[in-house]
Amino acid sequence: MIEADHLSKTYGSTLAVEDVTFSVEAGEILGFLGPNGAGKTTTMRILAGYLPASRGTARIAGFDVHENSMAVRQNIGYLPESPPLYPDMTVEGFLWFVARLKGVAAGDRASRVAAAIERCNLEEKRDVLIRKLSKGFRQRVGIAQALVHDPPVIILDEPTVGLDPRQIIDVRNLIKSLAGDHTIILSTHILPEVSMTCSRVAIINKGRVVATDSPDHLMAGLRGGQGYEVEIAGDMAAVEPMLQQLPEVRSIEALSESGGDLAEGHRRLRVMTQGDRDPGQAIAATIVGSGVGLYEMRRIRLSLEEVFLELTTQEADADPPMDKAATASDATAAPPEPVAENDTNGTHHSSDQEES
Numbered sequence: 001m002i003e004a005d006h007l008s009k010t011y012g013s014t015l016a017v018e019d020v021t022f023s024v025e026a027g028e029i030l031g032f033l034g035p036n037g038a039g040k041t042t043t044m045r046i047l048a049g050y051l052p053a054s055r056g057t058a059r060i061a062g063f064d065v066h067e068n069s070m071a072v073r074q075n076i077g078y079l080p081e082s083p084p085l086y087p088d089m090t091v092e093g094f095l096w097f098v099a100r101l102k103g104v105a106a107g108d109r110a111s112r113v114a115a116a117i118e119r120c121n122l123e124e125k126r127d128v129l130i131r132k133l134s135k136g137f138r139q140r141v142g143i144a145q146a147l148v149h150d151p152p153v154i155i156l157d158e159p160t161v162g163l164d165p166r167q168i169i170d171v172r173n174l175i176k177s178l179a180g181d182h183t184i185i186l187s188t189h190i191l192p193e194v195s196m197t198c199s200r201v202a203i204i205n206k207g208r209v210v211a212t213d214s215p216d217h218l219m220a221g222l223r224g225g226q227g228y229e230v231e232i233a234g235d236m237a238a239v240e241p242m243l244q245q246l247p248e249v250r251s252i253e254a255l256s257e258s259g260g261d262l263a264e265g266h267r268r269l270r271v272m273t274q275g276d277r278d279p280g281q282a283i284a285a286t287i288v289g290s291g292v293g294l295y296e297m298r299r300i301r302l303s304l305e306e307v308f309l310e311l312t313t314q315e316a317d318a319d320p321p322m323d324k325a326a327t328a329s330d331a332t333a334a335p336p337e338p339v340a341e342n343d344t345n346g347t348h349h350s351s352d353q354e355e356s
């Protein structure tokens, strides 16, 4: 439904978007995630037909955004970073106005406006002037204007930016309720937004797409970003070489014992794994088989935030996770601190504005 094919955009000497390729299937919500200046808005504007690409092509519902920009505009609803609202119009008056602009047939306008108002929970604000609305309600009006002609594709540029936490939840729920009936792409720099709202995520950094996958797969698959944390009692030197023999074991790290709650003679290890097969059973059997006591074993994996940091920071590239050749005591290049699996949304204690 949305196809970006080797898109590039330069502004003078600035290469804002470079060779971006991805597609979004009908009914999906794709999160376009990246830090400030990554090229999100530029890509959204190209897809919406508001900005020509320097190279590459994009198609919406089969229409080329450059060659068929009018057809593309009929097929998309676009919410730019700052929604173009008329503050002295009422909510309903504005939506009627937009419906007319978008070419909704006169006989259909009343029902389309009513549907957009209902979908965005704007009934109680129908007759209120837009300038009197809170930021959260204005954002809903922005989404309602994107929906009013019932387009198959919706493009939302940072839809929750500047909203308070309650408003963010409302807008995310609204967006989720639109999936299925519509194909949605939303740009964001907020990690929890994609894990909560999107079925797939494309991570963009410095103009390039560095990964596209479901949030779960990204968290699970990147650089062997999953493994086990185990507590053993006994001789670590006896068990470590045996664990290293398992092909699914990528690295082993002895964790610091400063936690204080470890019994005498107990050690904690982090065993990071690789490949499709889950070696949990083999790890447990190896430990027990080596004559070492196994006291605790729990699955861990990288949070989406850690995946994002790995993909978008050069430091991560310069400082790769310890590989199998390294010894457990040589853990100077350990991977980022994983989180327990039952905290998969444990990305939220970041510096995201949402939390402030």
Ligand SMILES: Nc1ncnc2c1ncn2[C@@H]1O[C@H](COP(=O)(O)OP(=O)(O)OP(=O)(O)O)[C@@H](O)[C@H]1O
Residues within 6 Å of the ligand: 011, 012, 014, 015, 016, 017, 034, 035, 036, 037, 038, 039, 040, 041, 042, 043, 189
């Ligand atoms: N009109 C313009 N003229 C020159 N450079 C631009 C223009 N618009 C964007 N850029 C540059 O292109 C790059 C990508 O900008 P873009 O706005 O697409 O990123 P973004 O990911 O949306 O960032 P943000 O989250 O901060 O809005 C940045 O380096 C930006 O400075």
